[in-house]
Amino acid sequence: AAKAAGKGRYHFYHSHLSDTLLLKLDKERALRDAVASDQFVMHYQPRVEAVSGRLSSMEALVRWKHPERGMIYPNDFIGLAEDTGLIMPLGELVIEKVCAQVAEWKACGMAIVPVSLNVSAHQLRNERLAGFIEDCLQRHAIEPALIEVELTESAMLDNSVASRRQLIELRRLGVKLLIDDFGTGYSSLAQLHQLDVDVLKVDRAFTTALADGNGEVMFRAVTSMAEALDIRVVAEGVETAEQLRSLQRLHCDEVQGYLIARALPAAEIPSLFTQRFLFAPA
Ligand code: C2E
Ligand code: MG
Numbered sequence: 001a002a003k004a005a006g007k008g009r010y011h012f013y014h015s016h017l018s019d020t021l022l023l024k025l026d027k028e029r030a031l032r033d034a035v036a037s038d039q040f041v042m043h044y045q046p047r048v049e050a051v052s053g054r055l056s057s058m059e060a061l062v063r064w065k066h067p068e069r070g071m072i073y074p075n076d077f078i079g080l081a082e083d084t085g086l087i088m089p090l091g092e093l094v095i096e097k098v099c100a101q102v103a104e105w106k107a108c109g110m111a112i113v114p115v116s117l118n119v120s121a122h123q124l125r126n127e128r129l130a131g132f133i134e135d136c137l138q139r140h141a142i143e144p145a146l147i148e149v150e151l152t153e154s155a156m157l158d159n160s161v162a163s164r165r166q167l168i169e170l171r172r173l174g175v176k177l178l179i180d181d182f183g184t185g186y187s188s189l190a191q192l193h194q195l196d197v198d199v200l201k202v203d204r205a206f207t208t209a210l211a212d213g214n215g216e217v218m219f220r221a222v223t224s225m226a227e228a229l230d231i232r233v234v235a236e237g238v239e240t241a242e243q244l245r246s247l248q249r250l251h252c253d254e255v256q257g258y259l260i261a262r263a264l265p266a267a268e269i270p271s272l273f274t275q276r277f278l279f280a281p282a
């Protein structure tokens with residue numbers, strides 16, 4: 001049909017298609033180079049106890065420091081990394097960087113807290129994941145209690161043999177398991193309890209919905225059940241003092257979000273270890 005519409009038009013359509021394809025191939029090549037030459041840095045976002053403001057953990061978030069295009073955020077490249085399989089070597093880079101960083105902070109004698117790693121469903125299906133983490137912990141002489149693994153509900157409930165084996169291995173290692181973006185999937189708390197999940201990070205959408213009462217219903221249900229099952233509840237994306245007050249009232253254990261701190265470069269983290277409390281107790 002495009003051809004029948006005239007030569008010029010066909011040409012336009014054709015070149016548009018190949019432009020998109022070229023862009024994607026271009027981006028894939030750039031990402032491949034970035035992984036090969038390690039153009040990634042980790043930023044760290046604190047997680048604090050909701051009532052006291054005491055620092056409880058740090059989430060490691062990857063950034064691509066592109067030599068020309070500047071800082072690129074994960075939403076712009078994790079998907080491509082997953083589609084191309086580059087998530088495996090990228091994930092290993094991330095694990096290696098985080099372990100090296102924790103070891104460095106430890107060596108300085110700082111009062112460190114555990115660091116959580118984001119792991120996608122693709123990575124969990126990799127038979128080397130737990131072994132790689134174990135090897136990293138050993139090489140850097142880090143105790144497993146200092147590393148936490150964040151997985152989404154769908155990754156956690158992926159029924160593939162490989163994923164289930166990795167979950168068992170991670171448990172055996174002694175790293176904590178966290179559910180990321182909780183409430184966006186279809187898991188039940190009973191299932192998560194069975195999988196021995198330690199922490200639920202309730203998705204930012206529910207924190208946002210606190211303003212109109214919808215979020216409150218969700219947090220009430222989750223905190224009461226989680227308490228009975230001995231699972232901690234974290235609210236993601238806390239941006240206002242009002243949200244923090246509601247979450248304290250709803251017995252949410254921990255909070256994370258721009259109100260407390262954004263993800264920060266590693267150099268800014270030691271002062272948080274010293275400070276210990278990131279807001280005045282309520
Ligand atoms: P996530 O794990 O749910 O991380 C939370 C994201 O929300 C982060 O974005 C964080 O900077 C942002 N955020 C934190 N507090 C607030 C807030 O108060 N308001 C708003 N609007 N946003 C907030 P980021 O760093 O761009 O990461 C996006 C996603 O990319 C992460 O979502 C995670 O799923 C993925 N990701 C990040 N690092 C890695 C990694 O090393 N490996 C893998 N596989 N995925 C990663
Ligand atoms: Mg996360």
Ligand code: MG
Pocket residue numbers: 180181201236
């Ligand atoms: Mg999250």
Ligand code: MG
Pocket residue numbers: 180181203204236
């Ligand atoms: Mg989220």
